[in-house]
Each structure stands twice: as structure tokens, then as C-alpha cells.
Amino acid sequence: MNxxxxxxxxxxxxxxxxxxxSAFVSLDAKVEWINMLSETxxxxxxxxxxxxxxxxxxxxxxxxxxxxxxxxxxxxYAALVPNQRGLERAxxxxxxxxxxxxxxxxxxxxxxxxxxxxxxxxxxxKVAEDARKSNKRIRGYISTVFGCPYEGETSIDQxxxxxxxxxxxxxxxxxxxxxIGIADPLQVENVTKSLxxxxxxxxLAMHFHDTRGTALANVxxxxxxxxxxxxxxxxxxGGCPYAKGASxxxxxxxxxxxxxxxxxxxxxxxxxxxxxxxYIAKHVPELSSHQMxxxxx
Amino acid sequence: MNxxxxxxxxxxxxxxxxxxxSAFVSLDAKVEWINMLSETxxxxxxxxxxxxxxxxxxxxxxxxxxxxxxxxxxxxYAALVPNQRGLERAxxxxxxxxxxxxxxxxxxxxxxxxxxxxxxxxxxxKVAEDARKSNKRIRGYISTVFGCPYEGETSIDQxxxxxxxxxxxxxxxxxxxxxIGIADPLQVENVTKSLxxxxxxxxLAMHFHDTRGTALANVxxxxxxxxxxxxxxxxxxGGCPYAKGASxxxxxxxxxxxxxxxxxxxxxxxxxxxxxxxYIAKHVPELSSHQMxxxxx
Numbered sequence: 001m002n003x004x005x006x007x008x009x010x011x012x013x014x015x016x017x018x019x020x021x022s023a024f025v026s027l028d029a030k031v032e033w034i035n036m037l038s039e040t041x042x043x044x045x046x047x048x049x050x051x052x053x054x055x056x057x058x059x060x061x062x063x064x065x066x067x068x069x070x071x072x073x074x075x076x077y078a079a080l081v082p083n084q085r086g087l088e089r090a091x092x093x094x095x096x097x098x099x100x101x102x103x104x105x106x107x108x109x110x111x112x113x114x115x116x117x118x119x120x121x122x123x124x125x126k127v128a129e130d131a132r133k134s135n136k137r138i139r140g141y142i143s144t145v146f147g148c149p150y151e152g153e154t155s156i157d158q159x160x161x162x163x164x165x166x167x168x169x170x171x172x173x174x175x176x177x178x179x180i181g182i183a184d185p186l187q188v189e190n191v192t193k194s195l196x197x198x199x200x201x202x203x204l205a206m207h208f209h210d211t212r213g214t215a216l217a218n219v220x221x222x223x224x225x226x227x228x229x230x231x232x233x234x235x236x237x238g239g240c241p242y243a244k245g246a247s248x249x250x251x252x253x254x255x256x257x258x259x260x261x262x263x264x265x266x267x268x269x270x271x272x273x274x275x276x277x278x279y280i281a282k283h284v285p286e287l288s289s290h291q292m293x294x295x296x297x
Numbered sequence: 298m299n300x301x302x303x304x305x306x307x308x309x310x311x312x313x314x315x316x317x318x319s320a321f322v323s324l325d326a327k328v329e330w331i332n333m334l335s336e337t338x339x340x341x342x343x344x345x346x347x348x349x350x351x352x353x354x355x356x357x358x359x360x361x362x363x364x365x366x367x368x369x370x371x372x373x374y375a376a377l378v379p380n381q382r383g384l385e386r387a388x389x390x391x392x393x394x395x396x397x398x399x400x401x402x403x404x405x406x407x408x409x410x411x412x413x414x415x416x417x418x419x420x421x422x423k424v425a426e427d428a429r430k431s432n433k434r435i436r437g438y439i440s441t442v443f444g445c446p447y448e449g450e451t452s453i454d455q456x457x458x459x460x461x462x463x464x465x466x467x468x469x470x471x472x473x474x475x476x477i478g479i480a481d482p483l484q485v486e487n488v489t490k491s492l493x494x495x496x497x498x499x500x501l502a503m504h505f506h507d508t509r510g511t512a513l514a515n516v517x518x519x520x521x522x523x524x525x526x527x528x529x530x531x532x533x534x535g536g537c538p539y540a541k542g543a544s545x546x547x548x549x550x551x552x553x554x555x556x557x558x559x560x561x562x563x564x565x566x567x568x569x570x571x572x573x574x575x576y577i578a579k580h581v582p583e584l585s586s587h588q589m590x591x592x593x594x
Contacts (some may be wrong), residue, residue: 184555184558186559186560187558212551212555212591213507213554214554215510217514220482220514221298221517224298243590245594247587254510258510258511258514261483263483290510290544291510293540293544294537297537297540297543
């Protein structure tokens with residue numbers, strides 16, 4: 001197999017992790033935790049989401065979080081933005097990067113944002129246009145690429161259509177999401193090959209969940225095809241909204257264990273990531289990270 | 298990547314799983330559970346260990362287990378045998394296959410059987426000789442191939458030396474063990490390539506633990522090189538004797554999830570495996586299997 005010498009790990013714990021945990025983490029704790037993450041060597045942290053606070057109460061303090069964290073030079077601080085109002089809030093606190101999101105499956109998108117895919121795209125276009133005017137980089141999350149909890153299979157043509165739309169509106173990087181952690185390596189190989197036949201690998205990041213234990217096998221498969229950017233969440237935060245008690249996001253420290261042992265450079269200090277995981281474990285019990293279970297053994 | 302169309306999954310839960318769980322599972326429950334496993338379509342079950350009962354009290358009822366289980370045609374019922382006395386006990390109850398074991402690292406072997414590797418080999422040779430006389434197939438476990446909790450790295454030359462010794466004494470299949478779940482895919486690639494340059498793939502099974510979440514990535518890597526036999530334990534039983542609370546053996550149902558979704562045939566009914574996992578979960582709490590966490594969500 002062939003692997004890239006260097007991989008970029010994008011930390012999504014403060015957003016995708018916390019948004020799916022029932023525990024509310026206080027503003028102070030979030031700020032202290034994100035400051036710890038900033039010291040790990042990670043180059044990207046998604047700090048919160050500027051959706052309506054009623055939608056995701058766990059992240060209702062997005063503005064305060066973005067204001068109070070200490071910005072580390074070399075770290076991109078990003079936030080999720082669903083619409084124009086969210087963008088305004090994100091721009092007020094000057095996030096470095098704006099993340100838009102959409103599902104590849106119609107039903108999941110409807111349940112998530114109460115809009116069809118066709119109605120969501122123009123909203124994203126306007127957000128992207130305004131974000132670009134403010135000189136913000138834009139990242140695009142595509143959910144349910146490998147399967148949908150409502151519809152089952154997702155068509156690759158639908159995924160490619162959405163990728164095209166997002167890149168056309170100025171999105172610079174696509175995060176290809178296995179939202180329910182259902183993907184297997186053969187599927188990842190097929191989807192990644194399709195994506196790479198249309199888009200350059202530097203446009204693509206993979207976002208795997210470890211719900212069924214396949215996350216690292218899926219990372220391996222994507223890396224073997226040239227993908228060198230992966231999302232993960234400290235502690236394996238995030239669970240699965242469709243399966244209470246199941247494993248969540250791929251844990252950053254589990255990803256780092258595999259990458260570093262394979263000699264793949266990330267620039268991230270695993271020990272410091274474990275410290276950040278230990279910190280958040282005081283606020284969110286039952287982390288699914290393998291490394292944390294080992295550390296606590 | 299290239300994958301075999303068919304993989305043989307060897308169920309080691311009743312032995313390698315239970316031996317590292319602190320809970321004692323009653324004889325009745327073991328028998329009922331193994332009978333359930335026999336109905337899953339699996340072709341191999343390691344039912345117990347004929348070590349001295351003081352060594353592994355969890356498996357002190359090996360004789361009664363082997364006597365009382367209902368033997369399913371097409372299933373090989375195997376048991377671990379440390380020495381001549383263990384072999385006699387195993388032959389008395391007519392197990393189908395005898396498993397000998399040794400560590401690739403000197404310190405682990407010493408701690409495990411209180412003997413050096415040099416002193417262990419002649420004992421295995423005698424066991425193997427007598428097992429062959431009784432027309433029993435012999436399987437050989439090699440522990441700590443990918444790393445030792447006491448010595449760290451394991452030399453591949455030492456592994457190859459032990460493989461040679463075992464095959465010379467009539468062992469028909471080698472189970473290459475990542476006893477502490479430390480292996481990464483690059484290491485698995487290197488070790489597997491070394492093994493395959495000396496031995497035919499049908500002589501080799503890989504035995505991964507999911508202690509650090511890499512088990513399925515390691516399976517994938519070995520499959521890509523042509524390995525088509527893997528050990529696993531229902532429920533992910535077994536924990537890690539060196540790290541309390543950590544994940545144990547690769548869970549059979551997690552392995553099946555990945556294989557079946559990739560279109561790889563095993564002949565095993567995942568639903569029946571989940572039922573067997575649900576049964577044993579009543580006796581051994583905190584299973585590390587991803588599939589079981591999903592099922593219980």
C-alpha cells in the first residue's frame with residue numbers, strides 16, 4: 001500500500017463532538033479545552049456552530065466561545081454556519097473559516113435543516129458569496145455520503161452533484177462524511193476513486209465515525225488512494241444521534257496512534273491530545289476513544 | 298486493493314475471550330453459549346484450555362465443557378494444550394484439534410509459562426508428536442508477534458524462527474498474535490510480507506486485538522496480501538490483561554460486519570452471532586464490541 005508522508009488532522013470535537021453529546025459543557029470549560037487543543041500542534045479546530053441556539057443548545061454559546069478562546073498562530077479556527085444569520089454571527093467574531101453543510105440524502109437533509117436539498121443549495125450559495133466577500137475560506141460538509149439512516153444507500157451521482165455545486169460556489173475543501181459510521185473499506189475505495197476521478201485530492205477530507213469499528217480501516221483505504229486530510233474528535237466525542245451509547249467520531253488520539261506508528265507525520269503531540277481528552281472526559285462521560293480506555297486502565 | 302472472496306473466521310471467545318475476563322461463567326452457561334455458537338455457521342470454535350485449573354480458574358471446567366457441548370457436524374472443536382498432561386486431558390474428551398502456544402518474546406513466554414522459549418519448544422514437540430499419533434490436527438499460537446508488554450519490539454527473525462520450529466513439529470496452522478493490540482497496518486504489511494515469503498498463506502491466520510482500535514485496519518492489510526483466516530471472539534471478549542477496561546479480542550460481529558459489507562463470504566450468520574453475544578453479555582458485562590453497543594442503543 002502507499003501512504004502519504006504527511007496527513008492533516010482536523011479537530012472537530014468542539015463542534016461535531018459536543019453537538020451530539022447530551023452533557024452541556026460550560027463556556028469556561030469549552031474555552032479552556034479549546035485553548036488546550038490549540039497547544040497540541042493541530043492546525044485546524046472547528047470551535048462551534050452558529051445555528052439557532054434552540055437547535056443545538058450544547059453550542060448556544062458559539063459567540064462567546066469564539067470571542068474568549070486564545071487564538072494560536074498557525075491554527076485555523078472554523079465554525080459551522082447554516083445560513084445568512086449564522087454567517088453574520090460568525091463574521092462578528094471573526095472566525096477564520098466558515099463551514100457550510102448539506103446532506104447527500106434528501107430525507108436526512110430535510111430532517112436536519114427542514115429543507116430539501118434543492119432549497120438548501122441557494123442558501124449555501126448566498127452564505128458562500130458573502131463569506132468570500134469577507135475573505136473567509138469556506139469548507140463544505142457533505143453528510144450521509146456512505147449511507148443514510150432513513151434512506152439506506154446514497155447514490156454516488158448525488159454525492160458528485162453536490163460536490164460540484166459546493167465547489168462552484170467557492171467551497172475550497174469538501175469534508176466527505178460517514179455520518180452514521182456505516183462505511184466499509186471497499187465502499188470507501190469505490191467512493192474515493194469516484195471523487196478523485198472528478199476532484200483533486202487537496203479538495204477532499206474524509207470524515208469517518210467509528211460506530212461500527214471501521215473508521216481506521218476506512219482512513220487506511222482513503223490514504224492508500226492519496227487522501228491526506230481527515231476529521232476527528234478528541235476522545236471520540238459525538239456518539240451517534242441514531243444509536244445512543246454507540247461510538248462517535250473517530251477519536252483524534254486513536255487516529256494519531258495509527259498514523260504516527262506508521263511513520264506518517266501530523267505535527268500533533270499525542271500526549272497533549274490525551275491531556276485535552278482527559279480534560280473533556282471530566283465533563284462528558286463515557287468517551288469511546290480506545291486510547292482513553294487504555295490511559296484509564 | 299485485493300481481497301479474498303472467502304474468509305475463514307475462527308471463534309476464540311470461549312477460550313481467549315473468557316480466559317481474560319474476571320467474571321466466571323458457569324459450566325451450564327458455557328455449554329449453552331458454545332451450542333449457540335455452533336449454530337452460527339462458524340467452522341471452528343476454540344472451546345477451552347487444558348492448562349492447570351489454578352492458572353486459569355475461568356476455564357477449570359474444560360473437560361466438562363468438551364464433554365457436554367453438542368458437537369455440530371462441520372465445526373472443528375479445538376482446545377489449548379500447554380503440555381503432556383493437558384494433551385492427555387484433551388484427548389480423553391476427544392477434542393478435534395489441539396492448540397499449542399508460545400510467545401515470540403522471551404520475557405512474555407517466561408511470565409506466561411514460567412519457561413524460556415528454548416525450554417518450551419521441546420515440550421511442544423512432544424505434545425505435537427503425541428497429538429499427531431492420535432490423528433489430531435495441531436494449531437500453533439504465537440503471541441506478542443507485533444510487540445511485547447515487557448520487551449517492546451519483537452524481532453521478525455525470532456518470529457520466523459518460531460514459525461519454522463512449529464511447522465517442523467507438525468503444526469498445520471500458525472495463529473500470528475497481536476496479543477496486546479499494538480500493531481499498526483504498516484507493521485502488519487511488513488510482518489505479513491515476511492511471513493508470506495517463507496510460508497504459504499494457508500498456513501497462516503492472523504489474531505488481532507482491538508485494544509487501540511486498529512484491528513479491522515490490520516485485518517484489511519493482511520487480507521490485501523492474501524491472508525484469509527482470522528481469529529475473533531464474540532462480543533469482543535477478552536479485554537487486555539495489561540490494561541484493565543481496554544478493548545479485547547477483535548469482536549466476531551465487528552469483523553463480520555466489515556467482511557460481509559465488502560462482499561466477502563464467511564458462511565456465518567451475523568444475526569446468530571449477535572444472539573450469542575447477547576447471551577454472553579448477561580454473564581460478562583461491558584463487552585467492547587461495536588455491534589453490541591449499537592444493538593443495545
